[in-house]
Amino acid sequence: MARKARSAQRSLARAGDAAKAQALTQAAETIRARADTVLAANGQDCSSALEAGLDPAMVDRLFLDEGRLEAIASALETVARLPDPVGETIDSTVRPNGLELVRRRVPVGVIGMIYESRPNVTVDAAGLCLRSGNAVLLRGGSEAKRTNRALHAAFAEGIAAAGLPREAAQLVPTQDRAAVGAMLGATGLIDMIVPRGGKGLVARVQAEARVPVLAHLDGICHTYVHADADPAMAEDVAVNAKMRRPGVCGAMETLLIDARYPATSELLDALIAAGAELRGDGRSRALDPRIAPADEEDWDTEYLAPTLSVAVVDGIDAALDHIARHSSGHTDAIVTGDAAAAERFLAEVDSAIVMHNASSQFADGGEFGLGAEIGIATGRLHARGPVALEGLTTYKWVVRGSGQTRP
Structure with a gap:
């Protein structure tokens, strides 16, 4: 899956701003068209959660109705309208020897998203990653597995209809905990892990990860x-x-x-x-x-x-x-x-x-004008607070010369 994601990410790098925006708009429309399927799946997940004795806060995070589903689709459209950060010039300078140096914003690459409870994260993360030129592997929690599958299927159908590769946003098809371990150890295949869930999940990710982690910790x-x-x-x-x-x-x-x-x-x-x-x-x-x-x-x-x-x-x-x-x-x-x-x-x-x-x-990406968020980063490195498009980019130096050699 990660190798397919890497290939898809190169395709995204060739896709222009308009193509990515159109794909998200199409995905939003497909989610609306599949609303009955998504809500039926969510009803099954919520029933199972109640039978399993999940606490009310967890069930509330899991629950979708027509209003919440519309908010998910609308968030995709908002992200589609945001400026594309990829290719943005952060700063530039000309050295005394004539070399032109530009620091340019680029995608991180392949993101591994590991999360619990909230099915909206499936769409928010997929949308934000695609808009910022990243491919993503999504591994949701077992309590939302039916809803996540229904949402992901609609999202993938939408972006494929717009001409972008389905593999740009893949849902890990198993709830086996070993899949999380495989993602955490996928050095060279996954460029950054974003955990979003309870203390237990985040602690495991931070303890086992061999891939850089952008942590979303609890909100005290x-x-x-x-x-x-x-x-x-x-x-x-x-x-x-x-x-x-x-x-x-x-x-x-x-x-x-x-x-x-x-x-x-x-x-x-x-x-x-x-x-x-x-x-x-x-x-x-x-x-x-x-x-x-x-x-x-x-x-x-x-x-x-x-x-x-x-x-x-x-x-x-x-x-x-x-x-x-x-x-x-x-x-x-x-x-x-x-x-x-x-x-x-x-x-x-x-x-x-x-x-x-x-x-x-x-404290919410939408309220900050970011369209959606992949999480609230509580660390001190790279991105902090609501992580949206800019937080899913890094940069590279572009150097242009006219034949200069170093003495």
């Missing part, structure tokens, strides 16, 4: 309500950050409330009224008896559910210390009217995404 996201936060804004942001969709990686998992914030009781009331289950430290529990006690594990837990850890902190220094100890480097936010405090938070929090006066649920 914090919101710090500063002493100078506007109470109405703080309530709106906190409730949205936790409760809009608790099962997404950008959902707030820990709320830090400044000890000098004047409307703590109202903030806690709003969260509880919205359906949040709160677990807190001693200081927060002293303010509201409805808060259950939190243990040390809670501060490092991605609940992906309507459960929230709450701590009262003494100022921005304590908030920054807590985030430094417990954040997964995904997304952290501050709510404040104090511009200096906001700038300090944005400068000192070492996460892929930092926010001021905004819900962490905006």
Whole structure:
């Protein structure tokens, strides 16, 4: 499969911008035309997930309806309209000896995508990789195997109808865990692995990979309500950050409330009224008896559910210390009217995404204007935050001379 992908990737390198965009547009239309097949397959996957006792957050990530399927197709069309990064000149210079040097953006090559739960990743990853000139091997989780097969079949049919090779986006046909091991060891055949799933999956990938890894880790996201936060804004942001969709990686998992914030009781009331289950430290529990006690594990837990850890902190220094100890480097936010405090938070929090006066649920490639994302990269190398077209490219140096030789 990887060798076929390599051959297909060379074909993509010859395809122009218009051809790739047309292929994604055709794939979106084919997905819409196959909606009944996709949703029937998804219904079977969801039934199996419920019978197997998967937790509600996992089932929510798996579930598709007409609206979510339309969002998948629309995301492909958005990616098709985005500027093609391939061939872009990053910078250029002319050396004193007359050599012209250009740094040009090029595809990474063959991407290995290993993911769990979310069938939309099948299409998002395939679309982003194709648009950026990469071929991709997709290995989804067993809980979504029927949906992934139906979505992939529609995507492959669409791009083939537009004249691009089906092998540009291949779905690994087995759920055997050994297939993951084979991908992780495919040095020279796969150029980059992108894992997207729980801690267990990412830990295995990082431990076993002989191929470079662009890691998407869990989202232990914090919101710090500063002493100078506007109470109405703080309530709106906190409730949205936790409760809009608790099962997404950008959902707030820990709320830090400044000890000098004047409307703590109202903030806690709003969260509880919205359906949040709160677990807190001693200081927060002293303010509201409805808060259950939190243990040390809670501060490092991605609940992906309507459960929230709450701590009262003494100022921005304590908030920054807590985030430094417990954040997964995904997304952290501050709510404040104090511009200096906001700038300090944005400068000192070492996460892929930092926010001021905004819900962490905006941590999403579509909301960033990227069309879709292959994941939120939480490392420090290559790409960081929502990884879309540019994050799936590297560069090469193009040197033009007029016969220069080196003395």
